[in-house]
Amino acid sequence: MDTKVDVTVFGLNSEEASEVANAMFSEMERLEEILSRHKDDSDITRINDAAGEEWVSVEPETIEVIEKALESAELTRGAFDPTVGVLLRLWGFGTDDAGVPSQEELEHGLDLVGYDQIQVDKENGKVFLSRPGVKLDVGGVAKGYIVERGQEVATEAGVGAVFINAGGDINIRGDRPQGGKWRVAVQDPDNPQEWVAIVEIDEGSIATSGDYQRFFEEEGEVYHHILDPWTGFPAREITSVTVTGPSTSIVDGLTTGLFVLGVEESMEILDSLPDYEGLIIDAQGEISVTSGLDDDVEIL
Numbered sequence: 001m002d003t004k005v006d007v008t009v010f011g012l013n014s015e016e017a018s019e020v021a022n023a024m025f026s027e028m029e030r031l032e033e034i035l036s037r038h039k040d041d042s043d044i045t046r047i048n049d050a051a052g053e054e055w056v057s058v059e060p061e062t063i064e065v066i067e068k069a070l071e072s073a074e075l076t077r078g079a080f081d082p083t084v085g086v087l088l089r090l091w092g093f094g095t096d097d098a099g100v101p102s103q104e105e106l107e108h109g110l111d112l113v114g115y116d117q118i119q120v121d122k123e124n125g126k127v128f129l130s131r132p133g134v135k136l137d138v139g140g141v142a143k144g145y146i147v148e149r150g151q152e153v154a155t156e157a158g159v160g161a162v163f164i165n166a167g168g169d170i171n172i173r174g175d176r177p178q179g180g181k182w183r184v185a186v187q188d189p190d191n192p193q194e195w196v197a198i199v200e201i202d203e204g205s206i207a208t209s210g211d212y213q214r215f216f217e218e219e220g221e222v223y224h225h226i227l228d229p230w231t232g233f234p235a236r237e238i239t240s241v242t243v244t245g246p247s248t249s250i251v252d253g254l255t256t257g258l259f260v261l262g263v264e265e266s267m268e269i270l271d272s273l274p275d276y277e278g279l280i281i282d283a284q285g286e287i288s289v290t291s292g293l294d295d296d297v298e299i300l
Helices: 014-035 043-049 060-075 085-091 103-111 139-156 248-261 263-272
Strands: 005-010 118-121 126-129 161-166 169-173 182-188 191-201 204-210 215-218 221-224 238-245 277-282 287-289 297-299
Touching (some): 005 014, 005 139, 014 043, 014 060, 014 139, 060 139, 085 103, 139 161, 139 169, 139 248, 191 204, 204 248, 238 263, 248 263, 248 277, 263 277
Antiparallel strands (some): 005 161, 118 126, 161 169, 169 204, 182 191, 238 277, 277 287
């Protein structure tokens, strides 16, 4: 998934913990092969290659992830859009050839963006993109989904508690061995080696999207990978979004979509979701916290 994944297993001896962790990594690697747009024979690549031409039979997990992506799109009013794959390709994020595309290229790419072009036949396990050139990219929720499936492997093995961190997508199950709530640090966008806040949760999911995670510099300007699906350029009003909630895949999608929308609209959306809370840092360094999370956040 182009990121470091850490798994911490509690309540087992070293040999047992290693067996469980290896089984978790095997499952996560299997799913990456299915869901990555960078894999030549993945379901996502096959869907993209057949865009506008034919329905593609896919694995059940692919259907689930696409449904999570569409749910995230609806929750964020279209700010999270799983058809930004064409824009990501133009910018070169995830490759060694990142660079600013021309205005003509962006205009053409934007014409192909729109999650209403994704059709899912769940009963028959098929997916269709309605126009040639549309590129599906489920990376914004797939990492969270893969982490959830890794956690399921640990649950089936009867592990007492597990902490998974996949590049800022965190899934926690079970009681903290030291007692009290789990404590998760939020990086300072201006200095990612430092922390700006500590968030406490009992268990569940917490994820952060920041403009410091993947970026490149061209002619003195820094461009990060979280693209506004309406302009084709990196979103600029926010520098970091942290969201907590029960589903890692939905938390994953929310952090990306809310990053695009700006603070006011993002807080409005979070306040409308009873199971999800958030912490947002804007471009001026101001921190906003939803009321349901306020008692569990320590600003450093």
